[in-house]
Amino acid sequence: MTNRHGLRDLAEFPFSKIQPEDFRVRIASASPKLLTRVIITTSDPTALAKFYQVKILQAFPHLSCVLCEVAAGEIRRLASSDLVDSIQNDYLKVDVGHGFHLTNAHPRIMGPETPR
Amino acid sequence: MDSISQTHIPELWDRRLRGDGVKIGVIGTGIDLLHPDFEGRPINAASLVPGDVQDYVPHETGIVWVLTRIAPNAEIFLVKDRIGEIGSLSTLITACQQLLAMNVDIVNLSMAGDVSYGIDPLSREVNYLTAHNVVVVCAAGNFGPRPRTIGTPGIAETAITVGKVDEHDRVARNSSRGPTRDGRMKPDCVAPGHSIIAAVPRSYGSRYGVYSCTSFATPHVTGALALLKQAYPPASTEELKRAILESCDPASVPFDVHKHEYSTGAGRLNASRAYEVLMKNV
Numbered sequence: 039m040t041n042r043h044g045l046r047d048l049a050e051f052p053f054s055k056i057q058p059e060d061f062r063v064r065i066a067s068a069s070p071k072l073l074t075r076v077i078i079t080t081s082d083p084t085a086l087a088k089f090y091q092v093k094i095l096q097a098f099p100h101l102s103c104v105l106c107e108v109a110a111g112e113i114r115r116l117a118s119s120d121l122v123d124s125i126q127n128d129y130l131k132v133d134v135g136h137g138f139h140l141t142n143a144h145p146r147i148m149g150p151e152t153p154r
Numbered sequence: 155m156d157s158i159s160q161t162h163i164p165e166l167w168d169r170r171l172r173g174d175g176v177k178i179g180v181i182g183t184g185i186d187l188l189h190p191d192f193e194g195r196p197i198n199a200a201s202l203v204p205g206d207v208q209d210y211v212p213h214e215t216g217i218v219w220v221l222t223r224i225a226p227n228a229e230i231f232l233v234k235d236r237i238g239e240i241g242s243l244s245t246l247i248t249a250c251q252q253l254l255a256m257n258v259d260i261v262n263l264s265m266a267g268d269v270s271y272g273i274d275p276l277s278r279e280v281n282y283l284t285a286h287n288v289v290v291v292c293a294a295g296n297f298g299p300r301p302r303t304i305g306t307p308g309i310a311e312t313a314i315t316v317g318k319v320d321e322h323d324r325v326a327r328n329s330s331r332g333p334t335r336d337g338r339m340k341p342d343c344v345a346p347g348h349s350i351i352a353a354v355p356r357s358y359g360s361r362y363g364v365y366s367c368t369s370f371a372t373p374h375v376t377g378a379l380a381l382l383k384q385a386y387p388p389a390s391t392e393e394l395k396r397a398i399l400e401s402c403d404p405a406s407v408p409f410d411v412h413k414h415e416y417s418t419g420a421g422r423l424n425a426s427r428a429y430e431v432l433m434k435n436v
Contacts, residue, residue: 058268077243077275096244098251101278105244126275130243132236132265133295133305134183134213137366140358141351152223153167 055117061127070111075128157346162426166381173225173380179253179261182214184234186355195222201234202245209355211238216352217373224377247279262376264369266295266305271335280310289391291376293368294341295330301412303330304340315340318347318371325407325417332416341419347371378425401427
């Protein structure tokens, strides 16, 4: 998927199904063979495995999702498929807060004793 | 005033509510089970990531400690789904499913991920738990004061999403703000999350630390819900959420950059009035 200048043509890239946004950018610029884990929302996981090169690792039928290992190039194909509703990066970085420091104070001076 | 008195939780203790018979699920970074303050407490822990359940960042050890202070007799099930900030969505969903299988009543998710439209797999998992009568309480995140900064899972429609206030009921500058990208009202409420003293893993060389983030506002609401659930066990998720949101006290925003409610939600948790609202409505 490159244009006449030899650059990747992002205009042809099916963006909207791939989440989150920074993952779209990484997939668009990744080597097509790079394996990555994604959660695909699909109503038909059997057809997904039949028609695309995906390795299904785990199923979440209650969410109509499957955890897959798939190459970046295949993700681009999957994103344009009617079988696929969304493709979510399985890698998760969560904010657990950074406002922390140690103290010598004992919490009992900060409030009522918890009843037994 | 300390955070527990600020939210009127001791008035529920006066009604002999301690969380008896209530199961709370917590998903996060692990726990130091040998912390002296956890001795004799009903805490169970399992890890879905390689290694033990030990908390190597001071996070869920403190969260569980706050819960044991508020609802000392509630049974706590902690599932370690990641090491520090890095984990996977599939492990988190698996942890939610395990807690559902253990018949927990409430799940505490003190975490905030990417901003979405609330239809990502984790948000859908939260909605699934709620549909199965599990109340899910989520942190709003610490990406304020810009609007639309509430990430998954707090962005899930049925979650109770909690921002943070200081000891004067002022919304903290970095507490994430609503609305959601699709225009829904979030956060749902706020609770004390500034300068909260709680346990840290013993490996840090100190028993306690001071935390300031929406993660620590979240267990105040979770703990209050455990006391309410003990007061009226048949209460549904909707009844419990309504009781919390219809009873909040006003909170102020010192530097409002947009609509006030997108910073405060319904206001600051008032556990005592939530009890009255719950008992009046059921």
